[in-house]
Amino acid sequence: MKMKPMLKYIFSLLSIVVFAQNSDTLAVKNPDTIRSKERYTLRFGADLHRLSKSFYDDDYKGLELVGDLRLTKKFYAAVEVGSEKKFKDDVQVDYTTQGTYLKVGFDFNSYENWLDMKNVVSIGLRYGMSRFSQELHSYKIYQSSNYYGENTYTPDTKFSGLSAGWLEVVGSVKAELFHNLFLGFSLRLNYLLHEEKPTNFENLYIPGYNKTYDGKYGAGFNYTLTYMLPLFRMK
């Protein structure tokens, strides 16, 4: 159960290191970069991870659309908007979380492209917000002695109108696959700023934020396929 996400992260790490090292060598090989055709761009696409998970994981439905707008040579305004529905059959509680989220912020591209390449290795910041509901299907009472055995209760309580807001530090890479078509990966460290909790329950999962458990830190990632639309030239 726990291994699957771990493997994903390890794979993610490898891909970052490979991408990042590539960019290092490229930058060294071509110190004299020529920038003549810089353009404002609008990029949009979808998260492949959430999309594919919706097909292979019966307990999950989700979609995330992503977009960014190049503001200056290095700065991009970035946005992610999504919807998630997740059923979790945990040891002590079974619940479904359903809701939508919006993340807005910026990316700073630290990658020195050579010639007319358009790759991105960026660090960024987002403010994320989510509106969602939690449905507590069943729970068990934890009694350390377990003298009487376990009883499962099925209240099926629905908590609506919940919300949360958080900050995300985003590290991401985007590489151009074909002309203006990009494959990207981003890793996100989340810090929960505020949340509206259900009475006598907790937001164990927040759409867009991921699972919460103890503390205010969370993490997430996405794999994006995006198309970049060139706009007018930069001055």
Place this chain on the structure above:
Amino acid sequence: MNKKLTTILVVLLGFTLITCEKDDICTDDTTPNLIIEFYKHGATTPTLKPVTKLKINVTNFSDLAFDGVSKISIPLKTSANETTFNFILNGSDTDASDDNLDVLKFSYTREDVFVSGACGYKTIYKNTDKNLTTDTDNWIKTITIIQPTIENEDETHVKIYF
């Protein structure tokens, strides 16, 4: 610059793994047991008195045995508003001739309180009351509920004098 970024990403990843790891193990305080202290009956100053070969059970459940201790903790039912215990003094050995059974019932109201994802819920008990079934030879002389709200195991809830 890119080396710096790689470092940042690796650090981020480190955080991610740490955050991922602390999952399914319940380490919080959960449903409290009932804490009982045994005292010497008729003493002028409160004096703790250890029990001898005390067997405690709930009908249809397993036996708990206590010997030479004056403080015990026993679980209350989380699925009913009362728990009836058989307190059998000298009952945990094979010699049945000196056994003395007292039936002691605790009644309470329950509240299920959310603890955490790993622990789920715990039950806390309120308005705890006791009822000792009178028989010809009660070994328990007096019972006092000193803490009717049972929400942790830090304090003694019941004192039994014998």
